[in-house]
Structure formats: structure tokens, C-alpha cells
Amino acid sequence: MSDTMLRVFTDGRATVDARLTTPHTLNDVYTFPKYATKAAWEKAARDIREHILATTGLLPMPEKCPLNARISGLIAREGYTVEKVLLETWPGFFLGGSLYRPSPDRIVGATEKAGGTGLPAIINPHGHWQRGRVHHDPQLGTLPGRFINLARQGYVTFAYDMIGYNDTFQLPHDFGGDREALWGISLLGLQLWNSIRAVDFVESLPEVDPKRIGCTGASGGGSQTFLLTAIEPRIAASLPAVMVSSHMQGGCLCENAPSLRLRYSNVQIAACTAPRPLHLIGCSTDWTRNLAKVEYPAIRDIYKLYGAEENVSFFTQKALHNYNLAARESCYAFFGKHFLGIDDPEQLREQPFEVESDDDLLALPDKRLPEGARTRHQIVRMSIAGAKRQLSIARPKDAEGLAAYRKTFGAVLQHAMQIALPTKSQLDIEDLGAVEGPSYTAWRLLIGRKGGGDKIPALLFTPKGAEGRLPGAVVVHEYGKAALMSDGLAMPGPMIAALLAEGRAVLAVDAFRCGEFNAQAGIGSVRNCRADHFTTYNRQDGVEAAQDILTAIAALKARAASKVDLVGLGEAGLWCLLAAAASPAAIERLVADVAEFRDSDDAEYLSRLNVPHLRRAGGIRAAVALFAPKPLMLLNCGEAFGRGAAKRLYRAAGDKRALRARKGGVGLRKMVEWLVDE
Numbered sequence: 001m002s003d004t005m006l007r008v009f010t011d012g013r014a015t016v017d018a019r020l021t022t023p024h025t026l027n028d029v030y031t032f033p034k035y036a037t038k039a040a041w042e043k044a045a046r047d048i049r050e051h052i053l054a055t056t057g058l059l060p061m062p063e064k065c066p067l068n069a070r071i072s073g074l075i076a077r078e079g080y081t082v083e084k085v086l087l088e089t090w091p092g093f094f095l096g097g098s099l100y101r102p103s104p105d106r107i108v109g110a111t112e113k114a115g116g117t118g119l120p121a122i123i124n125p126h127g128h129w130q131r132g133r134v135h136h137d138p139q140l141g142t143l144p145g146r147f148i149n150l151a152r153q154g155y156v157t158f159a160y161d162m163i164g165y166n167d168t169f170q171l172p173h174d175f176g177g178d179r180e181a182l183w184g185i186s187l188l189g190l191q192l193w194n195s196i197r198a199v200d201f202v203e204s205l206p207e208v209d210p211k212r213i214g215c216t217g218a219s220g221g222g223s224q225t226f227l228l229t230a231i232e233p234r235i236a237a238s239l240p241a242v243m244v245s246s247h248m249q250g251g252c253l254c255e256n257a258p259s260l261r262l263r264y265s266n267v268q269i270a271a272c273t274a275p276r277p278l279h280l281i282g283c284s285t286d287w288t289r290n291l292a293k294v295e296y297p298a299i300r301d302i303y304k305l306y307g308a309e310e311n312v313s314f315f316t317q318k319a320l321h322n323y324n325l326a327a328r329e330s331c332y333a334f335f336g337k338h339f340l341g342i343d344d345p346e347q348l349r350e351q352p353f354e355v356e357s358d359d360d361l362l363a364l365p366d367k368r369l370p371e372g373a374r375t376r377h378q379i380v381r382m383s384i385a386g387a388k389r390q391l392s393i394a395r396p397k398d399a400e401g402l403a404a405y406r407k408t409f410g411a412v413l414q415h416a417m418q419i420a421l422p423t424k425s426q427l428d429i430e431d432l433g434a435v436e437g438p439s440y441t442a443w444r445l446l447i448g449r450k451g452g453g454d455k456i457p458a459l460l461f462t463p464k465g466a467e468g469r470l471p472g473a474v475v476v477h478e479y480g481k482a483a484l485m486s487d488g489l490a491m492p493g494p495m496i497a498a499l500l501a502e503g504r505a506v507l508a509v510d511a512f513r514c515g516e517f518n519a520q521a522g523i524g525s526v527r528n529c530r531a532d533h534f535t536t537y538n539r540q541d542g543v544e545a546a547q548d549i550l551t552a553i554a555a556l557k558a559r560a561a562s563k564v565d566l567v568g569l570g571e572a573g574l575w576c577l578l579a580a581a582a583s584p585a586a587i588e589r590l591v592a593d594v595a596e597f598r599d600s601d602d603a604e605y606l607s608r609l610n611v612p613h614l615r616r617a618g619g620i621r622a623a624v625a626l627f628a629p630k631p632l633m634l635l636n637c638g639e640a641f642g643r644g645a646a647k648r649l650y651r652a653a654g655d656k657r658a659l660r661a662r663k664g665g666v667g668l669r670k671m672v673e674w675l676v677d678e
Contacts, residue, residue, distance in 0.1 A: 006489050007443045008432060008457035012212050017517065018453025019544060020527050024537035026249040030265035032298035038305040045272045048264050050229050054257045054415035056192050057184030057616060060394075060408050062386055063088055067201055070370075071099065073358055076180050079103055080151035084363040086167065087159070089197040091382065092374035096167020097160035097198070097365045098133060098144075100151035102450055107207050118209035120339035121156040121202040125195055125228075127221030128252065132165035134362070136355045141218065141323035142354045146331070152333050153332060153348060154340060156208050160198050162220065163191055167364045174253060174448060178395050181258045181535065184412070184616035186385050188227075189258040195228040201379075202566065203234065211236060212339050215329055218242050218323035223255040223266070230272035237338045239331055241281035241323050244270045244295050248287035249536075256533035258612030262418040271299045274363060275308035279334040281327050282316040291316050302352050311338075318395065325350060371590055380523030396625065396652040405618075405625055412620045415583055416613035417597075419547040421583040422554045429555055439464050440492065440500050447509075447555045456548050457481070457516040458509040461492055462560055463500050471588075471677065472505040472561025474552045476545075480515020481508035493584035495567070498672045505560040509552045511575060512544035535612055542609050546578035553579075565589040566673050573635065574609050574620065580630075589631040589675055593665075594620070596638030629653035633674055634661040 009450040034040035053059035070086040081104070083098040101107065107119065126143055129135035136142045140337065143159065150157040164173030175187045183413050195215075203210045214237040219226045222243030227236040243250070250256060270278070282288030282297055288295070294315045303312045323331075333345040341347060359365050367516035374382065394409060396402035433446040440461050448454035458479055470522070475495060477483040492500065498504045510517040513527070526539070539547070553564050566587045568576030573593035580590050581594040598604040599619045605611070609620070618625070624632070624646050632650075637643045643661040 006435060006485055006491075007457060008446060009326075015162055017455040017512075019512070019538075021530040022453065023528050023534060024533045026251060026261075026537065027247060028221070028537070029247045030267065032246065032265070032267050035302065035305065041302055041305055044268070045274075048268055048272055049231050050411060051415045052227060052260070052269065054412045055184070055257050055613065056189035057383075057387075058188060058189060058231070059412055060195065060390055064197070064200065067203060067204070068195060069204075070363070072363070073360065075356060076103065077148075077354075079106070080148055082151075082361065084361065085160075085201070086363045086370070087160075087195050087197060090379070093156050093585055094168065094171060094370060094373060095160055095194050095197065097158055098147065098361050100147045100157040100159070101207070102151055102154055102156075107155065117211075119154060119156050119207050119210045120214065120335070121158065121200055121205070122150055122213035122214045122216060123198045124157065124159040125191075125215070125217040126159060126162060126165070127217050127219035127224075128162075132161055133159040134166065135462040139324065140320060141327075142355065143323075144361070145350070145353050146323070146328050148353045149328070149332065149350050150335075152351060153336065155335070156202060156205060156278060158198060158202050160194065162224075163187060163194070167362055168194075168267060169367065169560075170369065170373060171379065175376070176253055178606055178610060180380060181612040182602060182605055182610070183384050183617040184613045185380060185389055186257040187253045188279060189253060191224060191254050192227055192231075193579065195224055196232060197589055199228075199232060199234050210234065214238065214335055214339065216241065216335075217479070218327075219321065220250065220252055220254055223250045226266065226273070228669035231268050231275070235649075237277040237335060238273045239279045239281065239334055240270060241327060242288050242321055242329075242662070243285055244280050244285055244291070245287040245301075246284075246290070246294050246298075253530065253533070256536040258383040258535040259416045259418065260353065260536050262539065267298055268294050270295075271302045272284065272303045273668055274299070274312055277304035277311045277334070277338040278313075279330070280314040281330060282314065282498040283320065283322060284316070284318040288316070288323040293305050310527065329580070372545045383539075388618055396649060398652050399654055402628070402649065402652040403627060408615045409622055411579070412613055413617035413626070416580060416611060416617065417546065419539070419542045419543060419550060419579070419582045421550045421586045424554070424558050426450055427555055427558055428452075428498040429558070437464070437491070442492075442647070445555070447551055449551060453543060454548065454551065456460065456509055456511070456551060458507055458552060458555070460556070460559060461496055461500055461506040463503055466503065466505070469562040470503060470505040470560060471563055471565075472507065472555055472556045473499050473567060474507045474509065474549065475499075475567045476511055476549055476552075476569070476572040476576060478507055478516065478572045479516065482515050483569075484508050494668055495672075498668060499675070502672065504676070505556065507552055507556040511548040511572065513541055513573075514545070540610050540612070542575055543578060543611055545572070546582065547576040549576055549579040550583055553583075563588045565591075567591045567671075567675070569593050570595055571608065577620055577623040577627070578611070581626040583634045584627045584630060587627075589633075590627065590634045591635065591671060591675065592639055593635040594637055596636050596641065598638075598640040600640065621649065625649050627656035629658045631658045632660070633666070633671070634659070635665050636664050637661055639663075646678070
């Protein structure tokens with residue numbers, strides 16, 4: 001045989017996997033899925049809410065510390081008051097804000113009129129206005145003007161900073177990094193936490209009706225509005241302005257957490273408001289220009305499932321990206337209808353106002369932080385320590401504890417990856433011809449998922465003369481299938497030959513960026529990772545490799561196998577563990593070489609398995625927890641992998657004998673004997 005016989009690409013054609021050259025971006029066009037029933041939508045909505053929490057570091061929810069609210073600098077104006085606010089949303093981390101309230105006599109009168117239920121409240125994340133919550137632009141948007149008019153109309157109105165703006169300067173607005181992402185720490189996650197604590201704050205005010213809390217903001221504040229509303233049931237009515245779009249998802253770090261939009265778009269997130277009142281604002285010159293024809297009808301269809309079409313509305317105008325007078329009056333009319341019972345917008349027109357000075361609004365005009373304020377390094381260290389504490393508390397000791405761990409931390413890992421076993425109808429398998437060997441037949445295949453753009457080179461071996469469906473094995477090597485061949489790639493190597501001798505069908509694949517994968521179209525191993533917020537919309541290499549392994553398992557089942565074992569050699573063992581965590585039911589037995597991975601070392605993850613949120617989920621042992629108690633052989637654990645932790649997980653799963661965790665390797669014969677042992 002020639003040395004090309006067992007290569008997939010033998011004709012020199014250019015076949016390119018789209019994941020190498022065409023990354024997903026914030027400007028991709030999302031199509032809103034069809035949800036035929038209320039039950040189908042509510043299942044999706046639960047997953048969307050959990051996905052937001054998991055990808056912003058809020059699953060499980062951190063422990064809430066006392067807010068220690070500092071309210072000062074009362075200024076009384078006609079029809080309202082304004083005060084400075086400083087909240088301690090984390091120990092040693094401070095959020096600044098301005099609290100606008102109706103004048104005291106109106107508070108008393110409105111409270112009595114409402115039968116003692118209190119006043120409605122509106123929280124206001126501000127977005128990327130140049131001067132944050134104190135920005136005043138008579139043309140495009142005056143934030144203090146909106147707050148003043150809301151207070152005069154009868155709302156307790158709390159405006160609070162985005163991180164890096166005004167009083168909230170302990171962290172910059174470009175906060176974040178790869179290590180932080182490992183632990184689920186991001187600028188978006190921290191801002192979303194501040195928004196949750198803002199709700200806590202207004203709910204704690206004695207004059208506020210906790211059943212009438214609304215939220216509104218424009219642009220980046222619109223993103224905060226619909227993200228918060230999706231996960232926070234205390235938001236009773238929501239108004240995200242100039243941000244809900246099917247073709248632009250947000251261009252700032254504070255709108256893009258790693259893994260957040262691997263599957264879902266802003267339109268789906270905003271639809272999670274249903275059936276609560278929702279008002280959308282758009283304009284003609286930005287990404288919301290199609291609001292009336294695209295996004296609003298899609299969301300209205302969700303409200304129809306609840307019979308609550310009257311609760312969703314929109315306003316759009318010919319204007320620049322804004323929260324201008326017309327948009328603000330649309331806001332007043334929306335909240336007035338649902339919170340004040342006023343159906344006539346004429347009663348809620350904006351009234352003249354004067355904006356207070358910055359010194360009257362800012363809690364820290366001199367930029368002097370309170371005693372006990374933490375540095376950036378200390379905030380990161382505190383966040384990681386909190387995550388470790390939650391993992392320690394959740395460490396499984398029995399089957400009940402393991403189930404709880406899987407439900408929470410296993411969910412974090414699965415949401416971080418968003419990979420799945422394809423169905424047979426989703427597969428795209430191209431047969432490039434067969435090669436007959438002395439005791440086997442080898443098919444040259446190119447496998448992938450329809451519409452996925454993936455092109456995975458693979459070789460399928462079956463014993464000569466075998467009929468019907470056979471037990472099978474997918475074998476993956478860190479250097480690709482060439483490392484599993486012999487005699488200049490002309491013959492299957494010892495591992496494949498041994499499995500064939502046992503009557504197994506064997507599929508050897510070049511997972512993402514391995515082997516012939518890197519020879520496609522001569523582009524080498526270069527991947528286009530330059531797109532903004534790459535990890536928000538694209539999976540990291542190790543996760544793409546895990547998806548390829550799941551695709552290979554599905555392909556082997558579709559072509560030849562009744563059941564499938566999985567073998568990962570070298571670094572590929574780590575990818576196989578991720579694949580097994582995503583779809584444990586698809587795999588009978590797993591051999592995973594962990595190549596002396598140090599599973600408690602952040603630097604090790606960053607260099608070898610850089611998967612956002614993986615440390616937050618508990619590291620690679622989270623994958624072990626999701627696969628247990630199925631038969632698992634871990635090889636080359638070394639001194640620092642944590643064999644003891646793996647054994648405890650299997651003990652909690654009720655079958656410690658199903659795990660073999662070896663400090664070093666194991667001979668080929670013993671490995672194959674373990675795989676075929678029924």
C-alpha cells in the first residue's frame with residue numbers, strides 16, 4: 001500500500017472548516033426560533049435564565065453581604081428630592097448612585113391613596129453615556145431629566161453607575177481577563193450583580209411597593225435591563241431602549257460575558273420578560289431599525305402564548321441612537337399605564353426641570369474611597385475565594401450530594417460549552433472511498449453537522465467480513481489519527497489493530513486543529529480569533545475538539561456501531577472528558593489520558609485547557625462527576641491531578657470499582673481487555 005492510502009485528503013482539494021476562518025460575531029444575524037406552545041417556550045426560557053446565570057458567574061448565586069447603604073446630601077426641589085447613595089454590593093466594593101423620590105408630602109399622600117402598598121420604583125442602569133448617570137444632552141438624552149420627571153410622577157427612582165463610571169471607579173470598564181473568565185468573573189457579571197443589589201436596595205426602602213419595581217436603560221443600559229429582567233422576577237415591568245436587535249448583540253465587555261451567546265440572542269433574552277409588561281424602544285439609524293418588522297413581532301408571538309399581547313408594546317422613531325424626549329415620554333406612558341393606572345399619555349408629558357450639579361449628585365466627587373475599599377487584585381481574589389468556598393460546601397459525599405452538585409456546577413460546565421451529541425438527521429457524512437486491507441476495510445470519511453461548517457477528517461475501520469452492527473470505539477490522539485497508524489500511514493497501528501481483533505468497529509478522527517484538519521486548504525493551524533468578544537460567540541479549541549468527538553460518536557453509531565467506547569490519548573484525553581460530561585449516555589466506557597494535568601492550577605488551565613467558567617464549575621473533576629458512575633479509566637494522573645477527588649466522586653455515585661485512576665500509563669493489552677470486558 002502507498003503511504004497515502006489511509007489519508008482522507010488524497011485529491012488535493014481545498015476543504016475548509018468554517019470554524020477556522022469564519023468566527024461568529026456580535027453582528028451575526030439571529031433568527032428567532034418558533035415555539036409552538038407555551039410549554040415549549042417556558043422550557044427554553046428556563047434554560048436561557050440558567051444560561052445567563054451560569055455564564056455571568058451567578059450560578060450558584062453568591063452570598064449577599066449587607067448593603068450598608070450610605071444615603072446623604074438631601075436636596076429638596078419642587079415635587080421631588082434627590083440624594084447621594086453609596087452601596088457595598090460586595091465586601092469592600094462600592095456602587096454609587098442617585099436616589100430621586102417624590103417630595104415627602106406626595107409620598108405620604110400616594111401611600112395612603114394606594115392603601116398602604118407603597119410607591120412604585122424604577123431602577124436605571126445608564127449605559128455608555130459619556131458622563132454616566134449624570135449625563136445631560138438636551139437632544140439625545142438627559143438622564144437626570146428623566147429621573148426628575150419619574151420622581152415627580154410618583155416613582156422612587158434609583159440611578160446607579162456602570163463599573164468604571166462616576167463613583168464606581170474601583171474597577172475600570174475594561175475589567176476582565178482569561179484567568180478571571182476561568183472562574184466566571186467578568187465585567188458583565190459584576191454589573192449584573194450590582195443590578196440585583198440595586199433591586200435589593202429599592203425593595204428595602206419603606207415607601208416602595210415591592211410588587212411594582214421596574215427597570216429601564218438605553219444602549220448598554222438596555223442590555224442590563226433585559227438581562228436583569230430575564231433573571232430577576234422582582235422586575236415587574238421592563239423597558240430596554242435601543243438595544244433589542246437580531247443583528248447586533250452589544251459591543252462592550254459589559255454586554256459580553258464568555259459563552260453568553262453561543263446559542264441565544266438578545267431577542268430571546270428579552271422575550272424572557274413574558275408575560276410581564278415589556279416596552280421596546282428603537283430608532284431608524286442604529287441596529288434597532290427593524291424593531292417593528294422583526295424583533296417586536298417575534299417577542300409578541302411569545303406573549304400570544306400567554307394570551308398577554310396587551311403587555312408588550314414598542315415605540316420607534318426617525319432619530320439617532322438615543323433616549324430623547326419622544327422616547328422618554330414613551331417611557332412615562334408605559335410605566336404610567338402599568339404602575340399608575342394612567343392610560344392617558346397627555347397626563348404624563350415631560351415637565352421643565354433643572355439639572356443638579358455633579359457635586360450635588362456624586363457620592364464621591366473627590367474620588368476618595370471609604371475605608372476598607374478593596375483593590376482590583378483583592379476583588380478578584382475575594383471572588384475566587386467565594387467560588388472555592390461554594391465548591392467546597394457542595395463537595396459530594398453521597399448520591400444526593402452528587403445529584404445536587406451536577407444540577408448546579410455540572411450545569412455551569414454544560415452551559416459554558418454548549419455542545420451536544422448530534423442526531424442522525426443532523427449529521428453530514430461524506431464518503432470519500434474505501435480501502436481494503438488484509439483483515440479490515442477502511443472508509444475515508446469527512447464528517448460534520450449540517451449547517452455547522454465543520455469538516456472532520458476520519459477513518460472508519462471494520463473487521464473484514466463483519467456483518468450487522470458491531471460494538472465500536474472512537475479513538476482520538478492529540479496528534480491526530482496519523483499517530484494511530486503504522487508503516488508510513490499505510491496500516492492501522494497497534495491500538496486500532498487490537499480493537500479490530502476483538503470485533504470492534506473503530507473510528508479514528510482528527511479533532512479540531514489536529515492532524516489532517518490542519519492541512520485543509522493549506523491554512524495550517526491558524527484560527528481567526530481576532531473578532532471582538534471572541535469567547536462570547538465562539539468555543540475555545542478544546543471545546544470544539546470535544547464537539548468533534550461527540551460528532552464522531554454519533555457518526556460511528558449511524559454507520560456501524562451498536563454502542564461506543566471512547567479512548568483519548570495524550571491531551572485528547574482532556575477533550576474526551578469534556579465530551580463525556582456533555583453527553584455521558586452516548587459513551588459506554590471511557591479511557592482518558594490526562595497527561596499529568598494539574599487540575600488545581602489556573603496556569604495549567606490557561607495553557608492546556610482554557611475553557612471559560614471551567615474552574616467555576618469545579619475544574620476537570622466536574623466532567624468526572626457528570627460521567628460517574630460509568631466505567632472510567634484515567635491514565636497518567638501524575639501527582640497533581642487529584643485522583644483522590646475522582647475516587648470520592650465515584651464513591652458518592654455508588655460504584656467506586658467503576659473507576660481506575662492510574663498515576664502512570666497502562667499497557668495496550670490491559671487497556672483493550674478493560675474496554676472489551678463485559
